[in-house]
Amino acid sequence: MKSLFITASGTEVGKTFVTSLLIRQLRAKGYGVCALKPLVTGFTNKTADDSDTRHLLDALGQAMSAENIESVSPWRFAAPLAPNMAAVREQRSIDLAELVAFCNAARGGAENYLLIEGVGGVLVPLSARHTVRDWIMELNMPALLVTGSYLGSISHTLSALEALQTKGVPVAGMVVSESPASSVPLAETVETLACFSSGISVQGLLRDADIGNAPDLTYLLNEAF
Numbered sequence: 001m002k003s004l005f006i007t008a009s010g011t012e013v014g015k016t017f018v019t020s021l022l023i024r025q026l027r028a029k030g031y032g033v034c035a036l037k038p039l040v041t042g043f044t045n046k047t048a049d050d051s052d053t054r055h056l057l058d059a060l061g062q063a064m065s066a067e068n069i070e071s072v073s074p075w076r077f078a079a080p081l082a083p084n085m086a087a088v089r090e091q092r093s094i095d096l097a098e099l100v101a102f103c104n105a106a107r108g109g110a111e112n113y114l115l116i117e118g119v120g121g122v123l124v125p126l127s128a129r130h131t132v133r134d135w136i137m138e139l140n141m142p143a144l145l146v147t148g149s150y151l152g153s154i155s156h157t158l159s160a161l162e163a164l165q166t167k168g169v170p171v172a173g174m175v176v177s178e179s180p181a182s183s184v185p186l187a188e189t190v191e192t193l194a195c196f197s198s199g200i201s202v203q204g205l206l207r208d209a210d211i212g213n214a215p216d217l218t219y220l221l222n223e224a225f
Helices: 015-028 052-060 066-072 083-089 096-106 132-139 153-165 186-195 219-224
Strands: 002-008 033-036 113-117 143-148 171-177 202-205
Touching (some): 002 132, 015 033, 015 052, 015 113, 015 202, 052 066, 096 113, 096 132, 132 153, 143 153, 171 219, 186 202
Parallel strands (some): 002 113, 002 143, 033 113
């Protein structure tokens, strides 16, 4: 099974949008896909129907059942905060070793691909000692970096890229998911990031893209392995 970790330059830039699109495109090509969003914040009974977990289950063709929710997102917190802060609100903690073990267990499945969607950005804290970057490093997976096209995203993206590369995390590519009402042209953001990303593929993605009109992102998986 080939595995890829989808991370981002920050929150609300399109990780779930990109992950869901990759799932649908791989399934359309006949590949088996396992997708996980192990850790999710802002998840309650009221928000469940529009949660990241729901979008991934829809892309997988699975029902929004209690069993399926638990299998995709076992660490769920109600507060829409960084994971370490959301966990403290519930007098809970996030054990990195347990999180990594859960993800590694999925690698033994029969599917062709395992996609793991992270939470927030590359350096979002999971606990007082660990960040999302530590999670990726422990899994020893290549990462796909998702970002937006808002004003300021170039600096945020290059900072996130450097944070990954300085720790030796292989970066399969970057996807620039068009930010709503952005004053910055998507194509110019893609072009500028490509100039500073050391030959890493940078793919633009329109906000209203779906499987019918979106670029095929599966080529990025080929560059990851």
